[in-house]
Amino acid sequence: LKVLSRIDSILRSPRAPPLIFRPSKGPVQNYIKENGQGCGFEHLPLTIEMWADQLMALKDLHRSLRKLSLELLPWNTADPQDNRESIRVEDLQLIVDAILEELGNKEKNSQTQSLQTLSAIVSHFQKLFDVNSLNGVYPRMNEVYTKLGEMTNAMRNLHELLELDSSAPPTVVVDSVGKLCDIINKNVTEQVQQLLGTQDIHSIINKLEEHECFFPPFQALIQDLLCLLEISNVDDILPAVQNLK
Numbered sequence: 001l002k003v004l005s006r007i008d009s010i011l012r013s014p015r016a017p018p019l020i021f022r023p024s025k026g027p028v029q030n031y032i033k034e035n036g037q038g039c040g041f042e043h044l045p046l047t048i049e050m051w052a053d054q055l056m057a058l059k060d061l062h063r064s065l066r067k068l069s070l071e072l073l074p075w076n077t078a079d080p081q082d083n084r085e086s087i088r089v090e091d092l093q094l095i096v097d098a099i100l101e102e103l104g105n106k107e108k109n110s111q112t113q114s115l116q117t118l119s120a121i122v123s124h125f126q127k128l129f130d131v132n133s134l135n136g137v138y139p140r141m142n143e144v145y146t147k148l149g150e151m152t153n154a155m156r157n158l159h160e161l162l163e164l165d166s167s168a169p170p171t172v173v174v175d176s177v178g179k180l181c182d183i184i185n186k187n188v189t190e191q192v193q194q195l196l197g198t199q200d201i202h203s204i205i206n207k208l209e210e211h212e213c214f215f216p217p218f219q220a221l222i223q224d225l226l227c228l229l230e231i232s233n234v235d236d237i238l239p240a241v242q243n244l245k
Helices: 002-011 027-035 044-072 089-128 134-161 170-196 201-229 234-243
Strands: none
Touching: 044 089, 089 134, 134 170, 201 234
């Protein structure tokens, strides 16, 4: 009876869980009351067994949290609770709080590093593309993107026109264009030489100088004849002169 009374006083205290006290009902309750032995804790053995299982599970949870702590906090190896028989909820809470604090510090450091990295990227972009203010970063980005697209299309077209592989670098494209220009210039020079009937560059210069001396007076003469004969077509000059005879 003393033991039951002590258990009764403990479990009826404000700190006791509210669900462990279940008053008996019916004839059993009356019989117990008559004999002075009823406290309404007939289900208590099952509850104690459940608590025992939970205490064992608490040890397993503590072991898992310790492994997680060693993974996240490898420098924090001291744990005075490892050799204790009983594990308290407070022990687990300390481990969880340490892990949460470390994760919070890592997140803050990560955000700080990200802001520093972004600031460095923006500053580098401003230096590369001569942008004086942050407001000019986006317009210059759009301009660079547009120019890059135009350059990419131009290089793709040159690769196709020159029959080059798409992986050919820009230097190969420039060399190919230079060779093509040399061939065109050489052909143009030969055609001019054939047209003027000379292979000597000095003769070409002389013929051009003769043309500059002859053509202006000839053009002035033709203009005077057109005005004098009151005609507008060069082909009509000769018929008009013949009619004057």
